[in-house]
Structure formats: C-alpha cells, structure tokens
Amino acid sequence: MKVTIIGGSGFVGTRLIENLLLSEDVHIANLDKKQSDTYASLTQIADVTDASSIRAALPGTDVVVLLAAEHRDDVSPTSLYYDVNVQGTQHVLEAMAENNVKHIIFASSVAVYGLDKENPTETLPADPFNHYGKSKWQAEEVLQAWFKNHSDWTISIVRPTVIFGEGNRGNVWNLLNQIASGKFMMIGPGTNRKSMAYVGNVVAFLQFLIQNKNSGYEVYNYVDKPDFTTNDLVYHTGKVLDKKIPTRRIPYWLGMLGGYGFDVLAWVTRKKLPISSVRVQKFCAVTQFDSSKAMGSGFVPPFSMEEGLRRTLKSEFGK
Template identity: 70%
Template structure:
C-alpha cells in the first residue's frame, strides 16, 4: 500500500509517518508546501491550492490522508480558511479521481459542533462558532456530496479534539508550560471539562482506519477519556512534576475584558498576540465530546490519558 499524507510536515503528520513507516508493506510519501524537517527523503513540495502539482504527486497512491488545513485562531484574511480547507478538499478529490485513488481519511475537527455543547456525538448538528469550524464543516459537506456520486470510494472522517503530546507547541503545551512554571492564571472556576487527544493515540487511530477501510463513509469523533477539567490538569501536572503549583484566579468577565483589550492591541499593532478574546472564550468553555463510536470500532488506544500526560511532561519538563 502506498499512502500519501497531504500536509504531513507538521506535528500530527510527522508522528503519523513514523507510525505508518513501521510496516514493511507500506510506503509513505509526504506532500506539503513546507519541507519536512524529519522526513525530507519521502517528501515532495505540493499544495492543495495547486491541483496540477497535487495530481502529479498522487501517481501510484492507494490512500490519501488529508491533514492540510488553516487552523490558527488568527488567520488573516479569513478567506484563507475557505480557500485551503474547502477548495483544498475539492482539489484533492479531483486529483484523486484523476489518478484513480479511491480511499481518503480526512481530519476534520470537533470545532464543527461549536462551544459549550452537551457532549455531542457524531449525529449532533453542526454549529461552528468560528471560521475554522465553519470551513471544516463545509469541507465535510464537499466530501459527503462527493461520496453520493462515488459509492465505491472508502471515506473516513475523523473529528479530533485538541491534540497534545511530545514536541507539540499548541494550546495544551502553552497551558502545561504556564502551570509548570507557576505562572498560571485560572480564569473562572476551572470546572469546565476539556476533551483532549494524546498524539500517540490519534495517529494510532488514523492508522487503524487506513487498514480497515471499506466502501462508504464513516465519521468518528476522537477523544481520549477521561475528560479533565482545568483544575484536574493543574492537579495532575502538580502530582507528576512533584511540586506545589500556586494558581491565581480571576473572574471570567475580567478575563474576557482582558482578551478584548488584546484584540484591540493586535488590531492596532497588526501583530498576532498569544492572548485574544477567542482564546479566553475557548479556554473557559466546556469542550466535551462523545467518542463511544471510535472506542467501539475495535480500536484500542495504546496509551491512557494519564500516560500521555506523563510522557508529555517528561519530554518537555524532564519529569
């Protein structure tokens, strides 16, 4: 089997290539607009916005994993979300059809459900609150429409929650770094539960889907359980690091006021700042999702949440 990872130079793609390359029966190529620092020998430059280069790169491929996306909170102009995430999906499907590739795994996002929802499963209606979530949902609709006219295609859609792990520099790392440094500021009461996915488990699930694909469309949330509240994360991090971590608490309204202040500052300076009203809102929101379908599919996560957190802290903070 020859697998093409589109957008594989980033954190998830690099770990997925590591996982897939273990099998001697599998060959992997990485198609990305950015060179891979880890897998340069199997990488080619390609872009979902360039159908010709994409089609050429897919010659001889059996399965595509589409990871490429605009996902930051502060992408500008916002049209880039739709250019890359939606039109990029259409371009990928057309390139696949041109080369006779009929299997695709697409990483969407739980962002399609919106914030503060009641533990949504895959049947829950989409209600995205930002351009990232909206564009991911529109990309899913493109894929679902395509499937109606291509019943012999095998299509997997995975909606991961926030992903953390060794080497990641995303929101969870920033949170753990603040907690570990003792400079953590808790906004609100900290009882909001936040579903998370450990990198070792999400790439194992993607590999599981690739190896069990069949015609039709399968949609899965991916979440590692149990869900930790913000206070839980502080407690577990404190225990694993073996240190008492002081926590400054401020009211939610004050945190949002500060976020709006940073929005204004970012607008004036034209700089991307680490704090914004959107990030404060997401930090304080309940982001809890149901992953029963994935866990009943026959997949067994190789790591528990506690193990994932321990491995991440050991890698980043030497504990």
Template identity: 60%
Template sequence: MNEQVIFIGASGFVGTRLIETAKSDFSICNFDKQQSHFYPELTTIGDVRDQAALDAALAGKTMVVLLAAEHRDDVSPTSLYYDVNVQGTRNVLQAMDKNGVKNIVFTSSVAVYGLNKKNPDENHPIDPFNHYGKSKWQAEEVLREWHQQGPEERSLTIIRPTVIFGERNRGNVYNLLKQIAGGKFAMVGAGNNYKSMAYVGNIIEFIKFRLVNPEKGYQVYNYIDKPDLNMNQLVSEVEKSLDKKIPSVHLPYALGMLGGYCFDVLSKITGKKYAISSVRVKKFCATTQYDATRAHSSGFKAPYSLSEGLDRTLQYEFVDAKKDDITFVSE
C-alpha cells in the same frame, strides 16, 4: 502491505508522528507546502491549491490521508480558510478521481459542533462558531457528496479530533501546561469546566488503524481520549507528573474576557500576535466535551491513557534534556 499512501500536509506535528508510526506498514510519501524536518526524503513540496501538482503527486497511489488545513485562530485573510480547507479538498478529490484513488481519510475537527455543546456525538447538530469550523464542515460536505456520487467501492473516513497535544507541539495546550508548570497560571472562572483532549500518540494510531482496516462506505468518528478532565483536575495532573505544588489564582470570567479584549486591541495596534486573546479566553472557559464512544468501540485500543500522554509530554518538555529544538506550532 503494498498500499501506496500519500499523506497530504504531513510535515507538521500530527503528520510527522503519523509518518513515524506508519512507514513500516505502508509505502508512504508526503505532499506539503513545507519541508519535513524529519522526513525530507519522503516529501514533495506542493500546495493543495495547485491542481496540477496534486494530479502528479497522486499518480500510483491507493490511499490518501488529508491533513492539510489552515487552522490557527488568527489566519488573515479569512478567505484562506476556505481556499485551503474547502477548495483544497475539492482539488484533492479531483486528483483522486483522475488517478483512480478510492480511499481517503480526512481529519476534520470537533470545531464543527461549536462551543459549549453537551457532549455531542457524531450525529449532533452542526453549529461552528468560527471560520475554521465552518470551513471544515464545508469540506466534509464536499467529501460526502464525492462519496455519494461515486462507485460503491469508495471509502471515506472522517475523523473529528478534539485539541491534540504532545511532545514538540507549540499550541494552546502546551501554552497552558507551560503556564501551570511555571507557576504563572491564573485560572479564569471556577475551573470546573471540562476539556476534551487527545494525545498525539493515540490519534496517529487511530488514523493508522483506519488505514489498516479500510471499510467501503462512509464513516465519521470523534476522537477524544477519555475520561475528560476539568481544569482543576488538569492542574492536579501537572502537579503529580512534575512532583510540585502549583500556586492557584482564580480570576472572574468577566475580568479574564476584559483582558482578552485588551490584547485584541493591542494586537491590532502593534500588528503582533499575543498568547492571550478574547477568543482564547472564551475557548479556555468553555466546556469542550465530546462523545467518542464510536471510535473507542470500533476495535481500536488507545496505547496510552490520557494521564500517560500528559506525563510523557510534561516530562519531555519540562524535565528531560533536549536532543534538538525542533517544534511544531498549532492551536
């Protein structure tokens, strides 16, 4: 294909895998404030807050994939969420208009729905509970306004993935899998709460699917790999993959939250960031199920089942010998 695609913010976990799978089908470049470990030759260093740099980077491009975002739970100051996620999106759209680029795929998040919602689909009311979710929703609104005010040939795809896991990722799912695999895992609550997850090998193929099959107009998709697992089932998947019995310890929710608050206080006192916090305990115990019927009935076929994605990740991280120690930190 002759499409000139720019990935914005693709030096990280998802972007690196996306470049790997898409570089044979498109002419690709990456614009990121961080250098790419694996694709430095395709990467231009720049920031979405720098309008002039974006204007130059988008020259000659026909498609944009906007991955760049402030996404950690503990970003400080909180204004960074809005400077990068919202104003950065405005800047990208302005650069697109200057260069006549009419196609964009934007990665948002199921965080726009808030916590403990009942299997929301794409039409569910929006109720973000943190600055990340709020800023992602505001960015979506900016994108929809751009689409509505522009010519008919504009194409906007918004993808709202759930938590993404996979090889080399160092985020909440990895921390959880590591604790379970190491036998140092305490279940907070009964373990019956379901967790929607997405394997990186599938989400990148869905993004690529949308690039290969662009549609005029506006499309929004949740992305989740089905069927969802509850926490007890997730422990069973780890046991099966690693062929080991995992000790089971259950803590009451109130005790778990108390521990989280204690780590919050300790973090403020020491200035250090810890793997445990009240926000993370709350997210761990929340039911996070989302409807992904629209994505999976769009003609896309996920190359891996959720169990296969978990097995591939567990084998890579805890069984196979490592060729290098390159990892990507996320939530």
C-alpha cells in the same frame, strides 16, 4: 500499499509517518507546501491550493490521508481558511479521481460543533462559531456531496478534539507551560471539562483506518477519556513534575474584558498576541465530546490519557 499523506510535515503527520514506517509493507509519500524537518526524503513540495501539484503526485497511491489545513485562530486574511480547507479538499478529491484513488481519510475537527455543546456525538448538527470550524464543516459538506456520486469510495472523517503530545507547541502546550512555570492564572472556577487527545493515540487511530478499509462514508469523533477539568490538569502537572503549583484566579467577566483589550491592542499594533477574547472564551468553555463510535470500531488506544499526559510533561518540562 502506498499511503500518501497530504500535509504530513507538521506535528500529527510526522508522528503518523513514524508509525507507518514500522510496517514493512507500506510505502509512504508526504506532500506538503513546506519541507519535513524529519522526513525530507519522503517529502515532495505540493500545495492543496494548486490542484496540478497534487494530481501529479498521486499516481500509484492506494489511500490519501488529508491533514493539510489552516487551523490557527489568527489566520489573516480569513479567506485562507476556505481556500485551503474547503477548496483544497475539492482539489484533492478531483486529483484522486483522476488517479483512480478511492480511499481518503480526512482530518476534520470537533470545532464543527461549536462551543458549549453537551458531549456531542457525530450526529449532532454542525454549529461552528469561528472560521476554522466553518471551513472544516464546509469541507465535510464537499466530501458528503462527493460520496453521493462516488458510492464505491471509502471516506473516513476524523474529528479530533485538541491534540497534545511531545514536541507540540499548540494550545495545550501553552497551558501546561504556564501551569508548570507557576505563571498560570485561572479564569473562572476551573471546573469546565476539556476533552483532549494524545497524539500517539490519534495517529494510531488513523493507522487503524488505513489498515481496515471498508467502503462507505463514516464520521468519527476522536477523544481520549477521561475528560479532565482545568483543575485536574493543574493537579496532574504538579504530581508528574513533583512540584507545588500556585494558582491565581480571576472571574470570567474580568478575563473576557482583558481579552477584548488585547483584541484592540492587536488591531492597533497589527501584531499577533498570545491573548485574545476568542482564546479566553475557548479556555473557559466546556469541550466534552463523545467518542464511543471510535472506541466501538475495534480500535484500542495504545496509551491511557494519564500516560499521554505524563509522557508529554516529562518530555517538555521534566528536569
């Protein structure tokens, strides 16, 4: 089986390639607009905004895993979200059709639900609040429309929550780094629960979908349970690293006021800053999602949530 990963040079894609290389009967190709630091020999430079570059690289492919996306919350201009996430998905589908490839696994996001939803299942109507979530939802609509005219295809959409793990430098790493360094400031009471996903489990689920092909259209949330509160993360960080974590607290309204101040400063200086009103809002939001469909599919996560967090903390901050 030939698996073509589009956007596989990043954090999740690199771990997926690592897992797939353990299977002798899988041939892997990585298409990305940047070279892979780890798997250069498997990588071909291509960009989803350039349909011809994708089309030329797909002959012989059995399944496409589409990971390529604009996902940061400070992308400029915002049209890039739609050029890459929406139009790029359309380009990939057209390239697949021209190469008779009928199996795609698409990495979407729980951002399609919006903020402060109560443990949503896959059937909850989309209500995205930012350009990333809106563009991911529009990409899913492209896939829905495509399946109506291609009912013999296998289309699997995975909506992971925030992903963490060894080697990642995203939002969870920033939070854990602040906690571990003792520079952490809690905004609000810290009782809001955060659904998270360990990268080792996410790529294992993607591999499960690659290997268990069933024609049809399916959508899966991916979340590792239990959902920790921010207070829980402080506790587990201290326990794993065997250190007392001091915690300063400020009320939510003051945190948001500070976030708006950084928004103005970023606009004036034209610089990307680590603090913004959007990031404060996301930090304090309840982000719980139901993952019973994925866990009822026959997939068994290889790592517990606690083990994933322990591995990450030991790798990134252990002495």
